[in-house]
Amino acid sequence: MRIKVCGLTNANQVRQLNELGIEFAGFNFYKRSPRYVHKTMPSTTIKKIRSKINKVGIFVDEDPDELLQTVDDCGLYLVQLHGNESPRYCERISNYISVIKVFRLSDDDNVEWKIKDYYDAADMFMFDTETTSFGGSGKKFNWQILKDIDVKKPFFLAGGISPDDAEELKKFSLQPVAKDLFAIDINSKFEVMPGVKDINQIKDFRRQLSEPFIPNLFDHD
Numbered sequence: 001m002r003i004k005v006c007g008l009t010n011a012n013q014v015r016q017l018n019e020l021g022i023e024f025a026g027f028n029f030y031k032r033s034p035r036y037v038h039k040t041m042p043s044t045t046i047k048k049i050r051s052k053i054n055k056v057g058i059f060v061d062e063d064p065d066e067l068l069q070t071v072d073d074c075g076l077y078l079v080q081l082h083g084n085e086s087p088r089y090c091e092r093i094s095n096y097i098s099v100i101k102v103f104r105l106s107d108d109d110n111v112e113w114k115i116k117d118y119y120d121a122a123d124m125f126m127f128d129t130e131t132t133s134f135g136g137s138g139k140k141f142n143w144q145i146l147k148d149i150d151v152k153k154p155f156f157l158a159g160g161i162s163p164d165d166a167e168e169l170k171k172f173s174l175q176p177v178a179k180d181l182f183a184i185d186i187n188s189k190f191e192v193m194p195g196v197k198d199i200n201q202i203k204d205f206r207r208q209l210s211e212p213f214i215p216n217l218f219d220h221d
Contacts, residue, residue, distance in 0.1 A: 002183035007035035009195035034194040043073040090121035129159035158185035166208035
């Protein structure tokens with residue numbers, strides 16, 4: 001499974017993740033976030049990061065012109081829209097750069113209804129946990145609400161994923177909905193403090209995900 005590590009604030013950690021083969025590095029440009037990247041990394045530093053890892057910018061209801069300027073200043077490859085951005089907003093941004101639209105879910109949400117207007121406006125989706133904050137809450141939603149959905153769009157699975165979830169993720173990957181599962185998004189559960197990741201923990205998690213899934217014969221879910 002591909003992995004995106006979100007909320008990075010240190011260029012050296014990005015390089016370490018690249019060496020591990022992590023596919024996506026997330027930089028948070030939301031000023032109210034404890035992982036706001038410009039507290040520690042100016043745009044010039046982010047732009048100088050040149051590696052196989054894909055640089056993703058996280059934005060929340062940002063002015064579109066400011067967002068596109070940040071894309072250029074930092075050399076971003078994708079943007080993740082984590083707020084209440086409309087389909088028209090997403091479409092405008094996607095004309096310039098690939099867009100991941102985030103949908104924050106609670107257990108009684110009608111997921112198909114929430115995503116229906118964004119198929120032509122975004123390149124990929126992300127499913128995260130409904131909280132009062134934006135990202136890095138450490139809270140998990142019930143993945144089973146996705147079970148019977150045909151997303152028909154590559155999606156990231158996020159929301160409080162922890163080092164202990166590798167086996168459950170491999171189990172989830174066997175469900176029909178997972179034909180569109182593009183990547184796993186990890187953040188706060190792999191930190192020693194906000195924005196500072198436990199690289200060894202991420203390395204071990206990646207190793208676990210790469211191992212074959214062995215079903216529990218007593219598990220009838």
